[in-house]
Amino acid sequence: MTETQPSAHSNGPAPRKRSTRSPALRRLGRGVMPWLYLMPALIVFTWFKFYPMISGFLMSFYEVKFYDPSVWVGLDNYRAILHDSALLVATWHTIIYVIAETIGAAVLAFFLALALEGPARHVRIIRTAIFVPAITSVAIIAELWRILFNSASYGLVNSFIGLFGIPPQGFLTDPSQALWVLILMSIWKSAPYDMVIFLAGLVSINRELYDAADVDGASRLRKIWHVTLPGIVPAISVVVMLSFIRGFRVFTEVYATTGGGPAGSTSTIMTQIYKVGFEQLNYGYAAAVSFLLLLFTVLMTILHTVLKNRFFG
């Protein structure tokens, strides 16, 4: 870009000076400049992302000994995964979590987006207010939900449902409810984020299609089904993909509320990895599970892209 600019005002001294540079030097400059610009980011990413990822992958083939040389165990860590019943349960919880959270948040976000579409000022204020959970730290949200869903009879939600004659519930302390409370929390946090993506999608729909539908006498529901939904497929696709990736890595939400309990009912893949890795200090096994999770996420992303291109290309 900088190279092409001088030619626009050829009277200045700069272009003449530049033309004295040999073509080889200029080519070199053109080759180096992008790297120089990228370097700060590359250094940070190499050091904090790529290097740890590769080193984690290598670790998964070892029994990590920290001080003494680690012992090569080949695929033993991966084989152990097959017999890990706790991880199997955690995976099942994670799948329920991901599916329920993705659908719940996307549906809620879609209707929020429909309701809050448009440039009016009050709508903008409400949109901003609704977006707040998405930018609040998970640890703080977790603490709020622990207070809201306090299992005592005077807990906020328990007091509320008490008005309708429902007895106090255990919520986060009840093994059959805890996971669902966490899913609800996650929907509450993710829906605004999804909503913004849907809003962007809604803007891109050609208004004439709605007019045409009106002329044809389509009901509101039919317009949503035949015009709005097909128009925001790219947005839906982004929402689903981000939600899947986010969901499979769920950790803070669980760790800050239940720690995986009660009775293991909220254990997820990441809390299992944390437990094995950082509490039992079995880095090799934790690295193997982490790597499989990464691989799975990458595969899901590829699959998603392929499906999207095939059906909606």
Place this chain on the structure above:
Amino acid sequence: MKSKFGQLLLGGCLAVAVALPASAETITVWSRQTDQSISVLKAITDAFTKETGIKVETFNSGIDFEQRLARAAAARQLPDVVINDSSQVGSMRQMGILDPIDRTKLAGWKDVSDIAWQSAQDGQGKYYAVPISAQAFALFVRKDWREKLGLPVPKTWDDMRKLAEAFTHDDPDGNGKADTFGLAIPASTTRGYASWYMSHFLWQAGGGYLKKTKDGFLPILNTPEDAKALSFVRGLICDGLAQPGAVNATTGDTLPTFRSGQTGMLIDGPYDLGQIAKEPGLDKTEVDMLPAGPSGVAALAEGTSAYMLKGTTDKAAVMKFLDFLISPEGQKIGMNVGSDVTPLVRLPVNTTMDVLKIRKDPRWKVYQDTFLNYGHYMPAVPDWTSIRLLTGDGFNAILSQCQSDIPAQLADLNTKVAAELKKQGVLDPSYKE
């Protein structure tokens, strides 16, 4: 070509960290302590430096201490000495950062009590640490509540349960609302809290985790005694006598419930005496011995140890420091008498010292008596952390499912613990499922 040049440039620009070699007469000490209580360690190291001329650099952290240690080990930048819970000896050995210590090389080793030395021993009788502090657990009770309701000091499980019921239902704080609970229970799976908390009750019931035999260890979780202990504690939780959310709570959650007047009983170590003296206050609380279960009084005994790490360059200086820690002078500074700050030395391990002469506060006597007469250490298996986490998960599952079959769940847990013992190579071969 271009991209290669770029990569070369990139590589060249990467900063290389240069570690400065430490001076021979400086040792580094890491301690699992909060920022507030580090002043106590500083006082010890200052006195040590004054006496020997050896400088001590300290680092402390109250969170993720083991993870930091693991990272330091991987980077080959270990400190010379670590001060940590005695129960961490297994996980630190597993990291491969400990060498056995020849305790007879310490001038004052004979002054350290035998029971304290036990905490630093492995199953084979080798020592991997030097104990510097011991402690047991006792029951904090809201004395003002108890006296208002006219109930006695709880001496048995029955008393404890009755007091918990009264604290929950009889509005002990007199505010007209049903917002108080009997006792604070940390029964989370996190770090195996549920297991750690249940230990007192298992021993009070006459059960436990493992039985030491001459060929190793046998798991004894499937006994009726253990079932009795779990049934008692589960009753407290399921009948609403513990604070709400007990099955997800850690000690970080329980202490505030007692301090703020939500709960009226708390099992805790002497390290929180200072905090509880500030709120709810000395006049409102009492420290009682833990109540007796079917098999009598029992409490978990814990300690703090100093570990010499592998790769230390100046062993002589380190040994001098360890000796100073167990000397009467070092122990006395560590006890930090007359301050609210958590002491590094709770009960001294040096038998030549009388804790009650140094600490005028009679509440310490309860801890001292409990430790000497009723203290139980966690079993000295190679890796206790794994078993604590495993039993923590198992106990949490029982405590959070009010209708579940306790003996069946314990039998299942017993099998899992046996498998873990086998993995660690210490399962008694006579074990049968």
